[in-house]
């Protein structure tokens with residue numbers, strides 16, 4: 375199982391083909407910014423920080439950029455389907471946002487259905503927390519700290535500034551990636567999958583967001599000390615590492631380091647008025663909200679065992695090339711070559727048959743079909759239609775192979791491509807993978823279920839180990855300690871609420 379949502383490569387860094395394609399994800403956002411440079415470019419004073427910045431966007435534009443990106447995030451990551459949890463996050467977020475210098479933005483707070491430990495903000499006030507970070511939070515004030523920090527990125531307009539800078543450097547290069555529209559779409563999917571949708575902020579931006587977060591959360595009545603314990607959690611999760619502990623994007627935990635951030639937060643709190651010390655923690659009400667939440671990867675949405683992908687609801691399996699980075703998203707499952715210069719992506723077509731989908735694909739403008747003559751062939755007994763293609767882009771010609779398969783009332787599109795110069799290196803692996811598409815019949819895989827968090831109130835003092843004997847969880851003791859914010863040899867008190875994980879681990 376591998377869910378590579380975040381890697382640490384920069385948005386515009388690297389010279390690989392795919393990294394160039396990837397920058398396409400920010401383009402729809404950035405184009406808006408650029409077209410208005412002349413019209414409204416100028417200096418503006420930021421309300422939250424009092425600093426003056428080059429500002430290419432009006433507030434209305436900032437909001438519209440955020441709204442557009444918000445749709446992409448919701449579609450590709452998916453929102454966690456629990457109305458009451460979503461409402462809880464929205465209410466808490468709105469309460470904090472109301473204390474800021476920009477209370478009138480269309481503040482939107484959402485839980486995305488992702489086991490990775492993360493939170494992020496888009497311009498205009500669109501803020502997301504993953505269910506992975508909720509799993510590791512201990513109380514409402516910690517959550518308020520996370521939301522306050524992300525709100526800080528918005529009020530200080532960090533992402534607006536980052537986009538302006540990135541666009542300027544792109545303009546300098548005179549590059550704008552224009553692919554065949556249909557290919558462009560998959561590049562966008564890959565970009566979102568690799569976490570590049572989310573801008574990385576500078577160390578200074580992070581410190582500023584911490585400072586604003588402390589200010590906002592304490593104004594909203596939460597105990598600001600709890601932002602510090604969020605840093606401890608990030609530190610511990612990144613030390614324990616991947617697996618079911620949940621991963622932390624590397625840059626989130628190291629940039630700046632949680633230890634430095636804790637020091638900074640302590641200074642900020644002591645600088646606050648003494649009468650604002652304290653504040654609410656609200657542990658029990660928070661834990662009630664996450665009681666029953668899905669834990670870890672939800673295998674019903676498809677999962678990997680090494681490089682084989684299993685989709686129990688859609689009942690198919692697929693072998694991606696060995697060593698490729700695999701990514702499972704709501705609307706696609708894909709893999710990227712180790713050098714990030716080739717991609718293989720499976721999506722559903724909205725056409726009625728494989729033939730119809732193939733005909734449309736291979737006849738689209740800007741694309742040259744090769745070895746495609748229409749008609750059906752069989753892949754593992756399933757009717758399919760395939761062909762090779764080339765397509766020109768500003769960075770040179772891309773070459774690839776596409777197959778459309780009729781299965782179970784759906785039409786699957788399997789598409790692999792790279793630059794024409796590298797096609798010979800990848801052709802065999804891509805075509806071989808595409809031919810591995812098959813029915814999933816293994817009943818164990820078909821019946822797999824997610825694990826859930828359950829909150830247990832203990833009736834007497836006990837050690838974590840004893841708790842784990844009485845209320846077993848199918849996760850390691852180390853991870854159990856981590857999600858409960860206790861040490862391995864820690865003691866639990868009578869009446870304390872403790873997280874346990876119910877259900878079998880599917881791996």
Ligand SMILES: [Zn+2]
Nearest residue numbers: 527575580583
């Ligand atoms: Zn941040």
